[in-house]
Amino acid sequence: MFSLIETMRLDNGEVKRLSYHKKRIDGAIHHFKLNAFDFEDALRSYVEKNGLYTGIYRLRVEYNNDLKITHDLLEDKEEVDANVLKMAPTDSEFLEYKTTVRSQYVTTTYPFALYYDSENRITEFNIGNVVVKEADGYYTPRENGLLNGVMRQFLIDSGKIKIRDYTLEEFIELYHEKKIDIYLINSLREWVKVNLHV
Structure with missing residues (x-):
């Protein structure tokens, strides 16, 4: 159960x-x-x-x-290391609702993973949503059937972040060109900068 x-x-x-x-x-x-x-x-x-x-x-x-x-x-973390993984298919209700069923949130080399879906779109981290800082503002991908985190919804409602999708290829290119900063957000830790290993 x-x-x-x-x-x-x-x-x-x-x-x-x-x-x-x-x-x-x-x-x-x-x-x-x-x-x-x-x-x-x-x-x-x-x-x-x-x-x-x-x-x-x-x-x-x-x-x-x-x-x-x-x-x-709570010991706050200012920065974390993460890699990029394809999310395995799973029952959508365990993506849309936060439960103890966590098998879909696998990691490998690093304790934090940023996922992309079957259409090669960036989605979320294993313990939170992703926010991308560009020169003109802060963006987060559409839900894509995944967990709409509390912090994410709060920031959208307050106008601090906007919706924008990223393909995996575009995302990695922008990161390598140092045109974006990446943050893991959740209601517990709020904002944590991510060093992405790609």
Whole structure:
């Protein structure tokens, strides 16, 4: 039996982008026909019980009609190394919803991987979405049936990033010519610069 997952940034007692996390887990609960629960109240109670009002923590919720919440201190990473891999085909519901089914998110030489799909379009990282910084702004690919991350949607809604697709060949050429910077984004770590090995 798999569980739904939400991994959140708790910053001095505040869950960042809480409404986005709630919307995503509520949608997954509805899709997988699980019992609804008060997500915000469960988090509030957990923070209060554990006195997590100072510092930055990773909060992790797992839910499959049983609720498990854990936390640990978050050590921020400023840069990571990643390579590029083709994503293996998998059941789309385990790409569109965040669950403990993670077999599709394989890596090889590096702990982080940037994927491309069967049409050679850049899609996402194994633990987050991709943002490309060009001279005229910041871009992220269309969802292409993959996970629309909380941080990604927040940045789109606030007008900080725009949608643009990249083919693998175009992406690698731009990177080699130093015309783009690449970032891994997620709601936990926010922005992390990527050194891509291609």
